[in-house]
Amino acid sequence: MPLAVYILGVAIFAQGTSELMLAGLLPEMAADLGVSVPDAGLLISGFAVGMLVGAPVLAVLTLRWPPRTALLAFMAVFAGSHVAGALTSSYGVLLATRVVGAFVYAGFWAVAAVTAIRLVPDGARGRAMSVVAGGLTVATLLGLPAGTLVGQNLGWRAAFWAVAALSALAAAGVLATVPATRPQSASGQELSLRAQARALARPSVWLACATTAVSTAAVLVTFAYLAALLVDTTGLAPGWVAGVLALYGLGSLIGITLGGRVADLRPFALLFAGLTGVTLVSAGIGLGATAAWAAVPLAFLLGGFGFAVNPALNTRVFALAAGAPALAASVNVAAFNVGITVGPWLGGLALDAGYGYPSTGWIGAALGLLALATVAVARMTRGPVVQPAPVEPAVPAS
Structure with a gap:
C-alpha cells in the first residue's frame, strides 16, 4: 500500500x-x-x-x-x-x-x-x-x-x-x-464531463448509491441516539457512555479493516453478510436495550458490521462507473450523507411520537432489510462488470 x-x-x-x-x-x-x-x-x-x-x-x-x-x-x-x-x-x-x-x-x-x-x-x-x-x-x-x-x-x-x-x-x-500527475487516463475520456455523465447514467450505479444511502441510514438511526439510549433505557451511568462509544469505534475500525480485505474478491458476499449483521444487531438493540449485558456488546457489533461494508460500497460504484471515477465518487459521497441525514431524522420522528429509544433499533432493522433488498436486486440484475481501461504510468504535470 x-x-x-x-x-x-x-x-x-x-x-x-x-x-x-x-x-x-x-x-x-x-x-x-x-x-x-x-x-x-x-x-x-x-x-x-x-x-x-x-x-x-x-x-x-x-x-x-x-x-x-x-x-x-x-x-x-x-x-x-x-x-x-x-x-x-x-x-x-x-x-x-x-x-x-x-x-x-x-x-x-x-x-x-x-x-x-x-x-x-x-x-x-x-x-x-x-x-x-x-x-x-x-x-x-x-x-x-x-x-x-x-x-x-x-x-x-x-x-x-x-x-x-x-x-x-x-x-x-x-x-x-x-x-x-495530469488529470487524465490513457484514453483521455475522463476529461469529458459528457462522457462521465453517460457512464454515470447506468441504473446499476444509482442502485449501488441507493444501497450506500439506505445502509448508512440503517446504522446512523441507532448510533445517533446511542448515548441517550444507554443512559435513559439501559440505565448506564453517564460516565460509562464514552467507553461504550469508544467500543463502537473499535468495532468500526476492525470491521472496515476486515472488509477491505474481502471487498475486491467477494463484494456481494460482504454486503450480504455485513447488512444481515446490521439488521440482526439493530433488532437485538430493539429487543435488549434495557440490559447492559446485551446493549454494550451490540454497540461494538453495530460498528463492526456497519463499517465492514464500507469498502464494498465504495469500490462497487467505481467498478460500475469505470469511465466516470470523479463523478461516481462524488455521488457516492453524497449518498453517504443522505444516509447520515435521513437516519437520525427517522429516529427523531419515532422519538417525537413517543415510541422510545429502542424504536431506533427497529427502524435500523427495517432499513437493513431494505438495503439487503437493493443488494439482492443488484445481484440478480448485474451484467458484465465494466472494467476500467488500463492506465498508463502517471504523466508528470508540467
Missing part, C-alpha cells in the same frame, strides 16, 4: 475529527456564543448540508485539475475555515465556516477516493478504500473524544485550532507523497 494512501487516511482523520467533535462541545459553544443548544446543533446540520452539496459540485468544477492540486486547495480552505471559526465571535460567521469547511471536505473525499484507487492495482482497491475511509473510524475512536477533551478543558476554540494544525500537517504529507 503506497504511503500516499495512508496520508490520505490521515487527512480524512483530521477533517473527520472536525465533523464529529461538535457533538461533545455544543453546551460550551452555545454558552460562549450566546445561543441555545438547539441553535448550536445547527452547526452540525450545516456541516451535513455542506457535505451533501460539496462532493458533486466540486467534482465537476475541478474535473480538469491535477488531483494533488485539488487535494491541497481543499485542505487549505478547510484549515482556513477553522482558523476563521476559532477567531470569530459571531454565530452566523461560525455557521458559514462550518458549511464552507464541509463543502471542501466532501470534495476532498471524492478526489482522495479516486486518487487512492489509481495508486493501487485493481485487486487492492478495497484495501486502499478501507485505509482512506478508516481515517474516519479512527476519528470516531480517537478524534471525537480527544477533540471533546481539548474543547472542554481549553475551550472549543482550541479544538478548532488543533484541527487546523493537524489539517496543515496532513496537507504537507499530501504534497510530499501524492504524485503530481
